[in-house]
Amino acid sequence: MTAIAVENLSKRFGRKQALSGIDLAIAKGEMVALIGASGSGKSTLMRHIAGLERGDGGSLVRILGDIQQKDGRYGADMRALRGRIGVIFQQFNLVARLPVITNVLVGILGRISAWRGTFGVFSKAEKRAAIEALGRVGIPEVAWQRASTLSGGQQQRAAIARTLMQRSEILLADEPIASLDPASARRVMDVLADINRTEGMTVLVSLHQVEYARVYCDRTVALRDGKVVYDGPSDALSDSFLTELYGAASEELVLPQKLPVRPAAADPATKADAHAGRHVDEKTKTFEPA
Ligand SMILES: Nc1ncnc2c1ncn2[C@@H]1O[C@H](COP(=O)(O)OP(=O)(O)OP(=O)(O)O)[C@@H](O)[C@H]1O
Numbered sequence: 001m002t003a004i005a006v007e008n009l010s011k012r013f014g015r016k017q018a019l020s021g022i023d024l025a026i027a028k029g030e031m032v033a034l035i036g037a038s039g040s041g042k043s044t045l046m047r048h049i050a051g052l053e054r055g056d057g058g059s060l061v062r063i064l065g066d067i068q069q070k071d072g073r074y075g076a077d078m079r080a081l082r083g084r085i086g087v088i089f090q091q092f093n094l095v096a097r098l099p100v101i102t103n104v105l106v107g108i109l110g111r112i113s114a115w116r117g118t119f120g121v122f123s124k125a126e127k128r129a130a131i132e133a134l135g136r137v138g139i140p141e142v143a144w145q146r147a148s149t150l151s152g153g154q155q156q157r158a159a160i161a162r163t164l165m166q167r168s169e170i171l172l173a174d175e176p177i178a179s180l181d182p183a184s185a186r187r188v189m190d191v192l193a194d195i196n197r198t199e200g201m202t203v204l205v206s207l208h209q210v211e212y213a214r215v216y217c218d219r220t221v222a223l224r225d226g227k228v229v230y231d232g233p234s235d236a237l238s239d240s241f242l243t244e245l246y247g248a249a250s251e252e253l254v255l256p257q258k259l260p261v262r263p264a265a266a267d268p269a270t271k272a273d274a275h276a277g278r279h280v281d282e283k284t285k286t287f288e289p290a
Contacts, residue, residue: 003028003170003202005062009055011044011226018044019055019226026204028064028169031196033213033234034206036223037249042206045223046174049204050087051078064169083110086163090175093159096148100139100158103147104130107165133161137191153184160191164199171195173205177212189216210237210253 002025009022019041026032036042047053048061054072055061061068064084067075075081086107094103105122107130115121122130134140137157142150150158156176163171173192177185189205193216196203207213213220213234220237222230222245229245230237242250 001028001065002026002062003030003064004049004204005060006045006049007060007062009045009048009059009061011048011053011055011059017226019048022226022228024221024228024231026202028202029196029200030219031193031203031205031217033210033217033220034204034223035208035210035213035220035237035253036206037246037252038208040223041226042223043174044226046087046172046204046206050085050172051082052087083166084168085170085172086166086168088156088159088163088171088173088176090178093162094147094150094155096146098147099144100134100147100150101127101130101143103158104133104143104161104165107133107162107167110166130161130165133164134158136164136195137161138187151184152180153188156180156184156188157191160188160195163201164195168201170202170204173203175206175208178208185212192216208253210234210242213237 004024004026006022006024009019009024010017011019022045034042034045044053048055048059048069049063051061051063051068051074054069054074057071059072060070063081066077066081068078068081069075094100095106105126108122108126131140131143134143137160139154139157139161142154142158147155147158159176160171171192176192177188180188189212192203192205195201205217210220214237217234219232220230220234221228222237224246230241239250239254242253246253
């Protein structure tokens with residue numbers, strides 16, 4: 001089953017064409033990296049898939065088989081679809097003054113009555129589940145601390161715990177490791193890979209550095225100037241191929257040091273849907289094997 005299907009998605013902000021005719025299909029259970037130099041359109045694409053932004057005429061986004069938006073209009077099931085998608089951003093993921101556990105419990109707001117949500121009335125079982133979710137991401141001990149006291153990496157892991165509480169089926173992580181040190185970045189990526197594997201959650205993660213894509217994701221989609229310029233196996237993204245795709249801008253996508261190799265994370269059953277590599281020829285708009 002296709003979790004995310006984007007067809008001919010374009011978006012113009014004033015004179016800026018942020019996205020141009022994006023076609024993308026991500027199968028349920030895949031963990032896919034989205035890479036691209038600064039300004040290539042990664043966040044804009046993520047925001048459209050999350051249903052936070054509407055594309056221009058001719059655009060179509062389906063989430064888990066249902067129309068989320070078409071021709072710049074949201075579908076009827078928009079609210080329900082939003083509940084099935086968890087979103088993590090580079091920053092501002094948590095309410096700093098609230099305890100971590102309350103931030104995690106925010107994940108169930110879509111499932112409980114408005115008054116319980118407003119007054120923060122959560123049952124013992126819900127609190128236990130929130131602590132379990134924090135355990136799944138390796139930080140159960142911080143449950144009662146204020147979110148502002150957590151490190152950047154812990155904050156990202158708490159945000160992932162919130163999406164577990166939400167029981168989201170798709171996780172969109174927009175540059176979740178951009179402001180983290182390498183060790184914290186790896187821990188966050190480990191957690192994403194783990195919930196992809198064990199919960200079968202579909203993960204689309206945008207990354208600035210291609211090394212993380214190579215280590216953690218079987219498949220990478222590369223954007224340049226709002227267009228898909230590559231969609232295929234991450235290990236085909238050699239430094240020389242990146243230079244071919246991005247020219248001098250490829251330097252900002254490559255870490256000076258290599259990351260340690262990590263075993264493939266995705267469930268083999270879901271790999272059958274993985275796409276063969278395609279290098280997109282922008283002039284003819286045809287897809288060629290990389
Ligand atoms: N709301 C907006 N209004 C006007 N222009 C926008 C808006 N959002 C994005 N853009 C423009 O669209 C282009 C793509 O931006 P986007 O943030 O998606 O890129 P990105 O690949 O996520 O970059 P970065 O890696 O720096 O976060 C940029 O030129 C940006 O300035």
